[in-house]
Amino acid sequence: MKIAPSILSADFGCLIEDIKKIERAGADLLHIDVMDGHFVPNITIGPGVIRSLKNRVSIPFDVHLMIDEPEKYINEFVKAGADIITVHQEACIHLNRVIQIIKDCGIKAGVALNPSTPVEMLEYVLSDIDMVLLMTVNPGFGGQKFIDSMIDKISDLNSTKKNKPFKFEIEVDGGISKSNIKIVTDAGADIIVAGSSIFGTEDPKKAIYELREANKK
Numbered sequence: 369m370k371i372a373p374s375i376l377s378a379d380f381g382c383l384i385e386d387i388k389k390i391e392r393a394g395a396d397l398l399h400i401d402v403m404d405g406h407f408v409p410n411i412t413i414g415p416g417v418i419r420s421l422k423n424r425v426s427i428p429f430d431v432h433l434m435i436d437e438p439e440k441y442i443n444e445f446v447k448a449g450a451d452i453i454t455v456h457q458e459a460c461i462h463l464n465r466v467i468q469i470i471k472d473c474g475i476k477a478g479v480a481l482n483p484s485t486p487v488e489m490l491e492y493v494l495s496d497i498d499m500v501l502l503m504t505v506n507p508g509f510g511g512q513k514f515i516d517s518m519i520d521k522i523s524d525l526n527s528t529k530k531n532k533p534f535k536f537e538i539e540v541d542g543g544i545s546k547s548n549i550k551i552v553t554d555a556g557a558d559i560i561v562a563g564s565s566i567f568g569t570e571d572p573k574k575a576i577y578e579l580r581e582a583n584k585k
């Protein structure tokens with residue numbers, strides 16, 4: 369199980385210090401939530417901030433684009449330092465083309481699904497992608513409650529993986545804490561995004577340790 373702390377819940381006034389804490393604690397990926405105020409009702413950061421962080425952070429940048437028409441900005445995010453770019457199925461009219469644009473840049477491609485979007489929407493792209501991001505809250509904000517019905521969705525997607533030699537990993541994003549991490553990984557999640565349950569605590573290093581311990585029980 370990999371842990372990808374989401375900087376959405378970090379203190380943007382001392383962002384690099386917060387990131388250094390989770391890097392030292394053994395975080396696997398840095399999850400960066402990009403929001404445009406259109407696709408989701410919130411605005412966060414763009415390529416400029418990612419570029420500034422890139423040469424100071426060594427773990428891979430997992431960039432979650434919650435923006436309309438993401439194809440217009442892929443190049444900018446790749447140049448800024450994204451290692452994985454995930455676009456929302458709901459934001460892409462020509463999803464296959466957008467995936468190819470990301471892959472042609474030489475980085476990994478992921479596709480995210482809102483809670484109400486069935487996994488079947490990805491049937492004909494699953495063999496092309498490196499990651500499926502299942503939203504377990506409605507995208508837009510950190511600190512929301514995990515939607516319990518998403519456990520069956522994770523299991524369904526995980527069963528699909530057993531039928532064919534797909535390479536994609538399942539990333540799960542929203543409302544994950546030490547109280548539900550085990551049920552999420554048991555259902556088949558490979559990568560856990562956690563924002564408030566890491567950066568919302570006094571000690572992010574301890575929070576990562578506790579997530580890993582809770583996953584063993």
Ligand SMILES: O=C(CO)[C@@H](O)[C@H](O)COP(=O)(O)O
Binds near residue numbers: 507508
């Ligand atoms: O993409 C999103 C929200 O849209 C997430 O990455 C959140 O940032 C996760 O935050 P928590 O639910 O873990 O607080």
Ligand SMILES: [Co+2]
Binds near residue numbers: 400401432561
């Ligand atoms: Co996210």
